[in-house]
Amino acid sequence: MSTASLLKLGVAGLVYVSIAGAALAADKPLAGITLNLASQNDQFAPVIAKLAPKFEEETGATVKVDILDYGSLLTKTQADFIGHTKNYDLVTMDIVWAGQYADNKYTVDLTDWIKRDADEMKLDDIYPSTIKYIGQYDGKQVAFPFAGYAAVLAYRKDLLDAAGLKVPETAEEFVETAIKLTDPDKKQYGFVANGQKGPAVAQDWLQYNAQLGGSVLDASGKPAINSEANVNSLKVYKELFDKAAPPGAVDYDWGGREESFRQGLVAMMETWSVGAPGYYDPSMSKIVDSVAITTTPVAKGLPVKYGLGGWGMGINADIDPAQQEAAWKFIKWLTSPEIQKEFNMEGAGSYIRKSTLADPDLNKKFPYLPVIAKSFENADGDYRPRIPQYPEIQDLLGTAVNAVLVGGVEPKAALDEVQEKAVKLF
């Protein structure tokens, strides 16, 4: 081969490699980017980790999922934000952290990006309540919802039928039915809720408190923790624990509460819809054939609203713009209709889209999805106030309500003390 021919071959090779490289780059626009995600250890976390390679396949970006318990997630992400250490690009944000995130500008305000990509994201298909409550605060969208949970009532059809009782439709009926279904000699209890000191008992009581007409804040947004309605609801909560809950419930957190229900100890439990797939899983549940799910009962005369909780995903405001854009692409991908379906078929139990909740395959697998859809249509995500002071208020309530349940203090005195301390936070 002559020198000229060799030169031509070399040039042709170079051109080919350049074209192939450009084509590859166009095919995988995020190649070489790594996104670090701090995720709450909920049912969605392992599913995100499982689906992440698919995102890499499509875009070239690697997503590393750090799965953390609630306390560690809060501490590690806050330390990352405060220290501007950029350890995490994406963080899962609990609905109640929105105020703190907005106040401290921890994450990118997604408002403009959502407007820009509304069509691509099929925004009309996403429940407005999830966008409003999970991440929107003070005019900013500090996170985008990807896992909406509805507060639902899980109950045992067999126990209610055997006792000749109907499913409670009001909070008053719920209390009555719970007490009637309790028979400690048979190790059968009508009710279970979190009693453990800390976020566990505070969050569950706030749910019952809202259903009974109580509210932590008054109309002006200031603490009204020792209001008559709150004191009365705490009395009812204590009555339920004294007369209808398993003795160990004063020390139950979410895990203990769910386990007592799955093991058939309890007839009724208000819970987040995310736990529901577990009741139908014979490998962990003894109540597969007898469980049913309905909306939570509200006290007579009150507007019908259902508790909304869940997680949004926020983008660390400290990371550089290219990384932020890549993170936003991941959020759009995760919340797209196709991935949301796959996400939930894998058992994430996390919903934000109307099309996902109406999907025939998902409905066949999880028969309670219409209940979640109904709850999302009438959702209240503010019964746990999403204000910057919420973590402290939750901690104060977590101690006070637990003290009331174990009999250490009267409801009025406990809530008076919380009110006195909460006022100092504003």
Add this chain to the structure above:
Amino acid sequence: MATTSVGSIDFPQRKAARLRFQDRRRLFLIALAVPAVVYVVLIALWPLAQGIWYSFFDYNLLRGGGRRTFVGLANYAELWTDSTARRALINTFVFTFAAVALEFVFGLCLALLLWREGRFNRICLAFLLIPVTITPVVVGLIFRALLAVDYGFFGYYLAEWGISGPRGFLASTSSALPVVILIDVWEWTPLVALILLAGLKSLPGDILEAASADGATALQRFRLVVLPLLLPTVFLALVLRVMDAFRVFDIIFVTTGGGPGDATNSLMVYGVKQGLQFFNIGFASAIGNVAILCIAVLCAAFTLLIRRADVRANET
């Protein structure tokens, strides 16, 4: 002027050389100490000084953009006016005194029982050390599981037989703190026993034999000979345990989380919550400083008591 030395007489040349050598040696020793001093300053003194400084400020990293506002001693005053902090302080003192007292009494009894040489005692000592080798978090988790009323090996039956009440010992405001104290006693008594046993084994045998020969009873030998001679070891054991017990965190954190209510809340549990959960740096620093101060005062008190007891023993 060059000089030399004959016998014990130092001549200027040799003296200068020796001084230079001493200076060099001193410099060398200082150089050896420098890394340790720098380490202590950076790792202990500087953070301590910062902690003291921050405690005079209202300084919350989550609110007000992390601004610091000078508040003087307000954070220290809050330790007493805030009912939760006051409860935590009182609980910590109760926990420390009760746990250390019980550990000392049981530890001394065990040490005296194991004093004699023998295979049986050596085997017992080996088994006795098992609790000390387990990390307190695991100890807490084990006891939490054992005392659970739903499935705990002890908790279930204690509740069934009506001994603990239907909700168990850890869910009662009156019994939770004593139970947590007993868990600490279970874990750390063997360590106290081991320290005291080492002290007992090092006592001079001839004095004890002389006391026996003089007709002293066992109780007299213990009170008048063994205990006074054991005082330095007792001091070591008590100081170590007081320092550790006052900082109690892990056992309480995993068994009760400070509950029920505030029944088992300790200064460290509260301090960690304020500092690492709410990032309330000013108040958390004040809590930490008070803990250090309390430990220092308690240790100084022990030093004085033991010294006084030692003087009294020497006088008799």
